Amino acid sequence: MEQYSRLPISVLESLPEADGEEIHRIYQEEWKDFGRKVLVLDDDPTGIQTVHDVSVYTDWSEQSLEEGMQEENSLFFVLTNSRSFSASQTEKEHKILAERAVKGAAACGKKLLLVSRGDSTLRGHYPLELEALREAVEQQTGRPVHGQILCPFFREGGRYTINSVHYVKEGDMLVPAGQTEFARDKTFGYHSSHLGEYVEEKSGGRYRKEDSIYITLSMLRAQKLEEITQLLLQAENFRPVLVDAAAQSDVETFAICLLRATKAGKDFLIRSAAALPKVLGNISDRPLLDRQELLGAEADEAAGENYGGIVLIGSHVKKTTLQLEELKKTRVPAEFLEFNVNTCFRKGGLAEETRRVIREAEEAMNRGKMAVVYTSRTLLAPEGMNGEEKLKLSVEISDAVTGVIAGLHRKPAFLVAKGGITSSDVGTKALKVRKALAAGQVQPGIPVWKTGPESRFPGLAYIIFPGNVGETDTLKKIVELLAPASLEE
Structure with missing residues (x-):
């Protein structure tokens, strides 16, 4: 396996420029008669990092899927939270979901495009999710799925794909993804930075590097629309299509060709980060949400009551730890409460720890402070635990941590959850959300749910903060934006 070098971030400025306005104009024309309903299956709640004013459903019942299909919007999300699932689950x-989705679309007289939104650092159940979707779709429609598209680019998170190598921005360098901490994930680890090698590695050789179709940055920047479209038309037998991107215009250029190939009769399943769904749904840009948009009338009400908010930090990646340390410097009065995850090795330990943290968090908020609950940074797992066992243990811990929010007796002034699995469990298990509105972003790549009327705290601006996104001071900025004025020193 080839080793790839780190690149200075300045390399992005040296790339040939694209005519973004012209590309956008062509895409808008191409999209007009596309007509497909785009259903994004999100393996944690962070896939809405680029969109606004779209629905997110937290179950895939026939009722929810039918409701989503009948919406005026061309795109909607279903939160599967599958990154916390076992492989068999x-x-x-995914087979159940795809079967219901295909039937639901047909009943509404609509054609469907399925997107499996995965992590921009290449973690998750790939290729399992796409293969399960393929099997169900082909059984339901009697038509072959010709290709699988991989596009992990996500500018807001600093993820770029250049010459088929996927990079993660760290400081002023672009680090090949296989050399980052994300590649050492205990459950979803990998070694490859080159997308062709990654696909071959994760598929156990079923999809070989040399058999993939490569959509390169040079092709995209030269606007070789006909050449790219012809490559897509060659896809057969679920052939991988691996897409470079270093700017939004690259994604739009590729999407023009994808729409053309689809209209010509080709069917694809997509595995992407958050950038491509925004384009396929034709979602416009919008400014970051401000305090009034986030909290509305509740902003002044919460300030008057002098009741604190809560931050729940489950993610344990290095970036999150640095953001936590920076948050400790906030001018907002806060109580920092460590949730000891190693109580999981003692019978009843997690439940006892949850009760303790609820009690101390509510005491802090009643005193007008912000409660910051964070998991201890090290899990002392016994040697010899396999990936499935570690995943099961992490789910048990996540359930216990989520129980802190579920156990609150009063609506907090604000709620921030840090980490993909953590934020999903908070939304579905603690807040009991069935349908939320993706309102926009509070910082680049950090989305906000407005919870539905059926939820435990209706109308709450729920900040979903991915573990691997943001600068060191981003969490601190968000908290200081959300905190009632009377909580600031």
Whole structure:
């Protein structure tokens, strides 16, 4: 396996420029008669990092899917939270979901485009999710799925794909993804930075590097629309299509060709980060949400009551730890409460720890402070635990941490959850949200749900903060934006 070098971030400025306005104009024309309903299956709640004013459903019942299909918007999300699933559960649920989605679309007289939104640092159940979807779709429609598209670019998170190598921005350098901490994930680890090698590695050789179709940055920047479209038309037998991108215009250029190939009769399944769904749904840009948009009339009400908010930090990646340390410097009065995850090795330990943290968090908020609950940074797992066992343990811990929010007796002034699995469990299990509105972003790549009337705290601006996104001071900025004025020193 080839080793790839780190690149200075300045390399992005040296790339040939694209005519973004012209590309956008062509895409808008191409999209007009596309007509497909785009259903994004999100493996954690962070896939809405680029969109606004779209629905997110937290279950895939026939009722929810039918409701989403009948919406005026061309795109909607279903939160699967499958990154917390076992492999067998992932396969089972994706087959059920695809079967219901295809039937639901047909009943509404609509054609469907399925997107599996995965992590921009290449973690998750790939290729399992796409293969399960393929099997169900082909059974339901009697038509082959010709290709699988991989596009992990996500500018807001600093993820770029250049010459088929996927990079993660760290400081002023672009680090090949296989050399980052994300590649060492205990459950979803990998070694490859080159997308062709990654696909071959994760598929156990079923999809070989040399058999993939490569959509390169040089092709995209030269606007070789006909050449790219012809490559897509060559896809057969679920052939991987691996897409470079270093700017939004690259994604739009590729999407023009994808729409043309689809209209010509080709069917694809997509595995992407958050950039491509925004384009396929034709979602416009919008400014970051401000305090009034986030909290509305509740901003002044919460300030008057002098009741604190809560931050829940489950993610343990290095970036999150640095953001936590920076948050400790905030001018907002705060109580920092460590949730000891190693109580999981003692019978009843997690439940006892949850009760303790609820009690101390509510005491802090009643005193007008912000409660910051964070998991201890090290899990002392016994040697010899396999990936499935570690995943099961992480789910147990996540349930206990989520229980802190579920156990609150009063609506907090604000709620921030840090980490993909953590934020999903908070939304579905603690807040009991069935349908939320993706309102926009509070910082680049950090989305906001407005919870539905059926939820435990209706109308709450729920900040979903991915573990691997943002600068060191981003969490601190968000908290200081959200905190009632009377909580600031």
